[in-house]
Amino acid sequence: MADPNMQVLLEELQHRTEAVLSNLMNLSEEEFEQFADQRQRIVEQMQSFQPSITENNKQKIRDILSHDSVILQRMHVLKDEAGHWMEKRGAIRVQQHAYQQAYSVDSLFIDHRK
Structure with a gap:
């Protein structure tokens, strides 16, 4: 039987994936980034258990990956x-730049009479 820590990691990964899926349309970019970071951390922890992964664990991993x-x-x-x-x-910045003053604020304009 696999180490219980592997089971805990798989449960955590599945829970986080399901949480993201249930709120998929409302998540911000930052929340997706946090999810990716957390997922990476969990996967890195799982690597030490790689030799003891069972077929049941592999199936659970495939189920989690199916939502990717x-x-x-x-x-x-x-x-x-x-x-x-x-x-x-x-584009807005380019348009604004075209209308901005192209002269220095502290410059002088001298008009000579003819």
Whole structure:
């Protein structure tokens, strides 16, 4: 039988994945980043138990990984939205720059009479 710590890690990974899935449309980029960091930490801890992984554990891991495509899809949507926002912000900045004064505030303008 596998070490109970492996079971605890798998349960934690499954719980966090289910929490993300249940609130998928409302998560922010920061929350997705936290999820990815937590998941990475759990996977790193699981690596020490790799020789003792059972078929039951492997099936549980496959079940957890089966949700990755849905999570990744949502992450890509958020990435695209951020990219569009950056492009729009850049376009606004270019337009504002065109209308900004191109002369120095403390300069003088001298008009000579003819």
